[in-house]
Amino acid sequence: MGSGVGRAEGEEGAAAGSSQEDADLRSASDRPEDSPDVRPASGGADVRPAQEAAEVRQFWERLGLPGLVDVHTHFMPERVLRKVWEYFDAVGPLTGLEWPITYRGEEEERTAVLRQFGVRAFTAMLYPHKPGMAEWLNDWAVDFARRTLDCLHTATLFPEPGVAAYVRRAVDEGARVFKAHVQVGAYDPADELLDRAWGLLAEAGIPVVIHCGSGPAPGKHTGPEPVRRVLARHPRLRLVVAHMGLPEYEDFLDLAERYGEVRLDTTMAFTDFGERLAPFPRRALPRLDALGDRILLGSDFPNIPYAYVHQLHALERLGLGEDWLRAVCYGNGARLFEL
Numbered sequence: 001m002g003s004g005v006g007r008a009e010g011e012e013g014a015a016a017g018s019s020q021e022d023a024d025l026r027s028a029s030d031r032p033e034d035s036p037d038v039r040p041a042s043g044g045a046d047v048r049p050a051q052e053a054a055e056v057r058q059f060w061e062r063l064g065l066p067g068l069v070d071v072h073t074h075f076m077p078e079r080v081l082r083k084v085w086e087y088f089d090a091v092g093p094l095t096g097l098e099w100p101i102t103y104r105g106e107e108e109e110r111t112a113v114l115r116q117f118g119v120r121a122f123t124a125m126l127y128p129h130k131p132g133m134a135e136w137l138n139d140w141a142v143d144f145a146r147r148t149l150d151c152l153h154t155a156t157l158f159p160e161p162g163v164a165a166y167v168r169r170a171v172d173e174g175a176r177v178f179k180a181h182v183q184v185g186a187y188d189p190a191d192e193l194l195d196r197a198w199g200l201l202a203e204a205g206i207p208v209v210i211h212c213g214s215g216p217a218p219g220k221h222t223g224p225e226p227v228r229r230v231l232a233r234h235p236r237l238r239l240v241v242a243h244m245g246l247p248e249y250e251d252f253l254d255l256a257e258r259y260g261e262v263r264l265d266t267t268m269a270f271t272d273f274g275e276r277l278a279p280f281p282r283r284a285l286p287r288l289d290a291l292g293d294r295i296l297l298g299s300d301f302p303n304i305p306y307a308y309v310h311q312l313h314a315l316e317r318l319g320l321g322e323d324w325l326r327a328v329c330y331g332n333g334a335r336l337f338e339l
Contacts, residue, residue, distance in 0.1 A: 053116040055309045059316075060118060063326050067120035069333030071177070072209060072242060072267040072298025075124035075151065077140050078107065088303060097276060103302030110302050111148060117308060120330075121339055122301075124154040125209060127181035131160040138170050145174070152176045152337055157197055159187045164196035171204050176337060180210040182226070183219040190229035198230060202237040207336060209265065209298075210239050215246035216277050224251035231259050238262075238336075240296060244269040247278030253287050256294055263336070264291070265298030266328065270314040273305055285318065292324045296333050 060068055074081070088099045103110055114122055124144055128134040138155045145153035155170035156179045157163055167178075178201060182189055189212065201208055214222040224245070231237060241264045245252030249269075256262040268274040288295065299311050315325060333339070 049113070049116070052307055052309050053113075056117040056312065059309065059312045060329060063322055063329070065326060065330045067118040067330065068297060069330050069337070069339065070114070070119050070122045070299050070301065071152075071207075071240060071296045071333055071336075072125055072265050073114065073119075073122040073301040074126070074303055075107065075110070075144060075148075076126040076137065080126070080137075084303065097273065097305075099305045101302060102304055102306060103308075105302070111151075113308075114301065115150070119150075121150055121152055121333065121337060123152050123177055123179075123209070124148075125179045126154065127156045127179050127184060127211075128158045129181075129184050129186070131158060134158040134160075134163070135166045138166060138175075141175075142173055154179060156180070157194065158185060159191040159193040161193070163193060164200060167197040167200055171200065171206060175206065178206060178208040180208055180212075182210065182212045182221050183214075183217075184211070186219055186221065188221040188226050190226050190233075194230075195233065198234045198237055202234045205238060207238040207240050207263070209242050211242040213241070213243055213245040213248050213252065215243060224248055224255060227252075227255060231255065231262070235259055236261050240265050242298065243267045243274075244280070246274065249278075249280055250284055250287075253284060253291065256291055257287070263294040263296055263332075265296045266311065266315060267298030267300045268304070268311070270318060271306060271310055272314070274314075285320070288318070289320050289324060292320070292327050293332060295328045296336070297329045 056068075060066075074084075076084075085101050085104060088101055091099045103113060105113075124141055126137050126141060128137060134156050141154050141156075145151055153174050153176050155167070155175035155177075157167055170178075180189060189210065210227070212222060212224075212227050227239065227241075231239070238261045239259075241252045241255070241262065244264045244266060246269055252262075252264060256264060268277075270280055274280075297311075297315075299308055301308055304311075312329070315328060
């Protein structure tokens with residue numbers, strides 16, 4: 001899942017971002033109440049923008065929060081993102097579920113939607129599917145972070161010669177979070193080529209959101225075992241397991257219980273869509289509760305086949321209480337990224 005399952009999305013040499021002005025980079029709390037609604041393009045869930053923005057804001061205001069921190073949103077070069085959307089448009093046979101993109105729109109529209117929702121900080125989860133791609137994606141991400149001040153500067157990596165050097169450069173340029181996609185990249189995260197890079201990131205304390213679960217379709221290197229090997233070498237690496245590790249939820253909860261710097265994000269988990277793909281085992285709810293300080297809100301925006309607010313309602317209906325929701329939806333992310 002995430003933005004693109006499979007390899008259709010990347011085009012090396014894609015144009016680097018739009019020429020969007022730095023004009024309005026204020027967070028949602030600074031935006032005037034009469035900001036115009038942004039309506040996502042057709043094809044996704046039936047969403048009324050103003051109504052949904054009000055519902056999202058009502059959710060976090062009721063919890064006494066200043067907004068949301070979403071660690072799993074996707075921004076990338078436009079031509080690459082279009083390839084992702086083309087993939088999802090045809091993904092039905094893989095998952096058995098239609099996957100219409102709810103928030104299909106231009107970059108400015110998508111950032112405006114998040115700000116209207118009151119998302120105080122978000123990410124630009126981008127990733128390569130072949131060698132030679134990660135470095136130019138990182139170059140694009142530097143520019144995106146500079147013109148999008150509420151985006152946590154995101155970078156990526158791939159097992160290839162020189163990976164440690166460009167990871168070091170990304171760290172030096174201010175990257176605050178990395179994305180690794182084991183399924184799309186079809187690589188072993190324990191590949192020796194990545195060892196120095198993991199060591200650099202562990203030493204720097206920079207989180208890595210990693211899609212390593214076998215959902216919605218398994219890959220050669222998905223599942224908990226390759227990640228166990230990485231953590232055996234780098235036990236303080238701040239891995240954030242995307243999608244709660246769907247469908248191997250309990251195996252990844254094991255890793256979080258064993259390694260104090262392992263976290264999980266909620267992306268698509270517990271939603272009606274995610275439950276149809278791979279239901280979260282109810283017997284694991286007490287473990288989820290106990291790990292409440294290391295669960296992070298993630299959404300997969302804009303590439304979700306339902307309204308953003310549904311992810312929030314799905315978390316609420318777990319019945320783990322308001323303190324748990326406050327930590328997951330804002331507190332844990334704010335602490336991790338020192339917001």
